Amino acid sequence: MAQYTRVSGSVGLITLQSPPVNALSAAVRQGIVDSMQRALSEPEVKSVVICGQNGIFSGGADIKEFGGQMSGPPLIPMIHAIEAASKPVVAAIEGIALGGGLELALGCHYRIAHSKARVGLPEVTLGLLPGAGGSQRLPRLIGVPAALDLITTGRYVTAAEALKFGLVDQITDHNTVNVAVKFAQRVAGQPLDARRISTYPCLCPPDVDVLFEEVMQRVRRTARGAIAPIACVQAVRAAATLPYNQGMERERELMATLFTSGQTRALQYFFFAQRAVGRWSMPSGARWDTSKPRPVHKAAVIGLGTMGRGITVALAQAGFSVVAVETQEKQLMEAKQAISGMLERGAKRRGVAPALDKINYGCNIQSVADVDLVIEAVFEDMALKKKVFQQLSAVCKAGTFLCSNTSGLDIDQLACQTRNPELVVGMHFFAPAHVMKLLEVVYGPKSSPLAVATAMQLGKKIGKVSVAVGNCRGFVGNRMLKPYLEQALFLLEEGATPEFVDQVLEEFGFAMGVFRMSDLSGLDVGWKVRMADGLVVPNSTTGQATRLRQGRRYSPLGDLLCEQGRFGQKTGRGWYQYNKPGSQVAKPDPWLHSFLDEYRARHTLVARRIDHQEVLERCLYSMINEGFRILEDGIAAGPEDIDIIYVFGYSWPRHRGGPMFYATTVGLNKVLERLEHYHQAHPDVPSLQPCDLLRKLVASGSPPIQKWREVIKKVRSQL
Numbered sequence: 179m180a181q182y183t184r185v186s187g188s189v190g191l192i193t194l195q196s197p198p199v200n201a202l203s204a205a206v207r208q209g210i211v212d213s214m215q216r217a218l219s220e221p222e223v224k225s226v227v228i229c230g231q232n233g234i235f236s237g238g239a240d241i242k243e244f245g246g247q248m249s250g251p252p253l254i255p256m257i258h259a260i261e262a263a264s265k266p267v268v269a270a271i272e273g274i275a276l277g278g279g280l281e282l283a284l285g286c287h288y289r290i291a292h293s294k295a296r297v298g299l300p301e302v303t304l305g306l307l308p309g310a311g312g313s314q315r316l317p318r319l320i321g322v323p324a325a326l327d328l329i330t331t332g333r334y335v336t337a338a339e340a341l342k343f344g345l346v347d348q349i350t351d352h353n354t355v356n357v358a359v360k361f362a363q364r365v366a367g368q369p370l371d372a373r374r375i376s377t378y379p380c381l382c383p384p385d386v387d388v389l390f391e392e393v394m395q396r397v398r399r400t401a402r403g404a405i406a407p408i409a410c411v412q413a414v415r416a417a418a419t420l421p422y423n424q425g426m427e428r429e430r431e432l433m434a435t436l437f438t439s440g441q442t443r444a445l446q447y448f449f450f451a452q453r454a455v456g457r458w459s460m461p462s463g464a465r466w467d468t469s470k471p472r473p474v475h476k477a478a479v480i481g482l483g484t485m486g487r488g489i490t491v492a493l494a495q496a497g498f499s500v501v502a503v504e505t506q507e508k509q510l511m512e513a514k515q516a517i518s519g520m521l522e523r524g525a526k527r528r529g530v531a532p533a534l535d536k537i538n539y540g541c542n543i544q545s546v547a548d549v550d551l552v553i554e555a556v557f558e559d560m561a562l563k564k565k566v567f568q569q570l571s572a573v574c575k576a577g578t579f580l581c582s583n584t585s586g587l588d589i590d591q592l593a594c595q596t597r598n599p600e601l602v603v604g605m606h607f608f609a610p611a612h613v614m615k616l617l618e619v620v621y622g623p624k625s626s627p628l629a630v631a632t633a634m635q636l637g638k639k640i641g642k643v644s645v646a647v648g649n650c651r652g653f654v655g656n657r658m659l660k661p662y663l664e665q666a667l668f669l670l671e672e673g674a675t676p677e678f679v680d681q682v683l684e685e686f687g688f689a690m691g692v693f694r695m696s697d698l699s700g701l702d703v704g705w706k707v708r709m710a711d712g713l714v715v716p717n718s719t720t721g722q723a724t725r726l727r728q729g730r731r732y733s734p735l736g737d738l739l740c741e742q743g744r745f746g747q748k749t750g751r752g753w754y755q756y757n758k759p760g761s762q763v764a765k766p767d768p769w770l771h772s773f774l775d776e777y778r779a780r781h782t783l784v785a786r787r788i789d790h791q792e793v794l795e796r797c798l799y800s801m802i803n804e805g806f807r808i809l810e811d812g813i814a815a816g817p818e819d820i821d822i823i824y825v826f827g828y829s830w831p832r833h834r835g836g837p838m839f840y841a842t843t844v845g846l847n848k849v850l851e852r853l854e855h856y857h858q859a860h861p862d863v864p865s866l867q868p869c870d871l872l873r874k875l876v877a878s879g880s881p882p883i884q885k886w887r888e889v890i891k892k893v894r895s896q897l
């Protein structure tokens with residue numbers, strides 16, 4: 179709702195009231211319409227101020243309303259009526275003015291912002307465009323180039339930047355509403371014609387066509403199939419080329435297309451999923467709201483390879499004191515130099531001082547004795563990690579949390595090496611750890627809710643999206659990756675090329691196809707794991723046994739490449755060839771194609787034509803099937819956890835919501851039917867066998883994803 183009061187005798191003050199972010203719900207819109215009518219009809223009122231309660235102007239349209247029947251006064255005529263008002267209307271912007279919130283402010287005749295406020299049009303991140311006149315008013319106010327930037331990226335700007343753009347008229351460090359009220363008194367009675375943004379001409383640079391072409395190309399390149407950024411460019415182009423009313427009509431048409439697209443539904447789901455993962459729970463019943471974290475002031479990182487360096491940078495940048503330990507003097511010096519460089523470059527980009535003094539380097543594990551939390555990031559070797567955990571348990575003060583950055587080893591085995599296994603959790607970062615947003619917080623059977631809450635809070639403080647997951651091989655992300663990689667290899671055996679598989683996956687929206695991604699991460703990583711698991715049989719190049727392990731189909735293709743020293747980008751050869759080791763430009767490799775031909779001939783495999791659909795279905799549905807198993811096993815609490823992990827950690831296209839949401843858009847019955855089909859064709863591939871939970875969900879009528887938790891609960895209670 180909105181509250182109407184009269185202040186200073188002649189100013190009507192409209193306060194938006196809809197906690198927590200004053201979203202423009204039907205009730206708020208009705209409140210604004212009613213209050214405006216009152217303000218305009220009261221002769222004593224000479225001007226109006228619109229503000230939001232609790233120091234927040236508005237977080238925009240109420241996203242929860244998007245799915246259902248719209249009720250209440252629509253936003254566009256409401257904003258038009260404000261702009262057309264005969265008395266000056268001033269927006270007093272505190273906190274945030276986002277999306278429809280900023281569009282409302284653009285309908286006002288003046289905007290006063292607090293110096294700490296941030297404004298933006300983030301609709302594009304929800305698969306929409308600023309469809310309440312924002313795409314037409316913003317370019318008229320701040321010019322086409324700046325408007326294109328804000329609208330296509332959805333980025334927020336500070337009040338200072340907004341002032342520079344001319345987006346706000348004044349900023350203040352004082353009480354914004356008081357300043358706005360005084361301002362409103364001053365401008366009362368002044369002519370308003372020059373203050374109605376919809377009447378402004380749209381300021382275009384002379385080479386505006388070139389600009390639109392460039393922006394459109396950039397947007398298409400980076401959108402990975404998302405349609406909203408393209409519609410945003412089209413809407414701003416309409417502002418630049420058409421009269422306001424026609425531009426509004428174009429905005430409406432584009433918005434209608436977006437609104438009915440599956441992409442906006444996926445992105446809205448993703449918005450709420452991002453928030454849902456913070457409300458974690460464990461199978462024991464422990465939850466985010468009943469488990470208090472302990473503050474961490476000083477942390478340590480053990481092992482300063484690629485991951486350890488990134489983690490150290492992430493901690494130091496967030497203001498934590500860090501003890502960084504690497505036992506070899508030479509490696510320590512190299513790491514120190516690399517970390518300092520990373521901190522300096524990051525600080526330069528953000529215009530702050532580098533946090534070099536936050537880090538103490540040492541060769542001795544004794545130097546971590548007084549820290550509150552340790553993150554172990556040594557090689558992915560269980561024996562080595564166990565030794566480190568034994569040492570940490572002996573050295574650290576009582577109560578220190580001991581965390582491992584393992585990407586898939588058993589957390590419980592590490593916990594068993596310590597005196598206080600309840601203080602042990604996994605903190606699985608993704609490379610580069612100071613850049614990637616995802617953190618899997620892994621609880622073992624002995625991990626306490628205190629340890630999980632503390633790791634989750636630390637993740638939040640260093641800017642990560644943290645997801646609490648259970649302990650199993652590969653946790654959530656890497657466990658689901660296994661069937662995906664496996665299917666990609668099988669497809670090569672059956673006739674596909676790495677280029678084709680990658681092309682299909684990249685067209686789907688992945689930043690990189692599976693083979694380009696493997697070349698980037700290094701083929702030797704998985705090879706070492708398979709060797710440790712006893713899966714690699716050296717020099718076994720023929721015979722049925724080469725393609726079977728423990729009764730299951732196995733593809734040794736990756737092992738054979740590694741035997742040739744082809745580890746990917748770092749060796750200049752992998753699934754692709756590169757100009758030189760370390761180069762990132764992947765080129766198809768004729769050697770690999772003949773290698774695949776010879777391999778198929780040796781194993782009497784006849785290459786067949788494989789189409790897009792089969793690549794997508796086999797790679798993605800096997801991964802989704804594993805996701806259902808993860809839910810069934812209670813390793814992830816809900817589908818949102820999996821989807822967040824895949825978007826933030828594995829470049830799953832956000833506009834498709836994540837693998838589990840994607841399954842709902844395909845239709846669970848279709849996923850089930852195709853898995854059954856492929857499993858029948860490949861009975862020796864267990865990952866294609868549809869899991870029980872998927873069958874149960876289909877049998878219960880494929881409920882919406884928000885209801886899956888209830889079905890999962892039932893399935894688990896029957897176990």
Ligand SMILES: CCC/C=C/C(=O)SCCNC(=O)CCNC(=O)[C@H](O)C(C)(C)COP(=O)([O-])OP(=O)([O-])OC[C@H]1O[C@@H](n2cnc3c(N)ncnc32)[C@H](O)[C@@H]1OP(=O)([O-])[O-]
Binds near residue numbers: 237238276
């Ligand atoms: C008509 C066409 C034109 C207009 C289109 C638009 O305006 S599109 C919209 C354009 N606007 C945007 O895209 C802005 C979206 N919002 C944000 O970016 C952030 O929420 C924030 C920066 C406003 C506050 O960040 P923060 O870290 O301080 O807090 P937090 O993020 O944890 O949120 C707290 C609670 O508020 C909830 N909630 C928030 N916003 C909305 C909303 N608009 N609606 C409904 N609910 C909303 C959120 O779900 C959460 O609920 P929970 O989980 O407690 O039940």
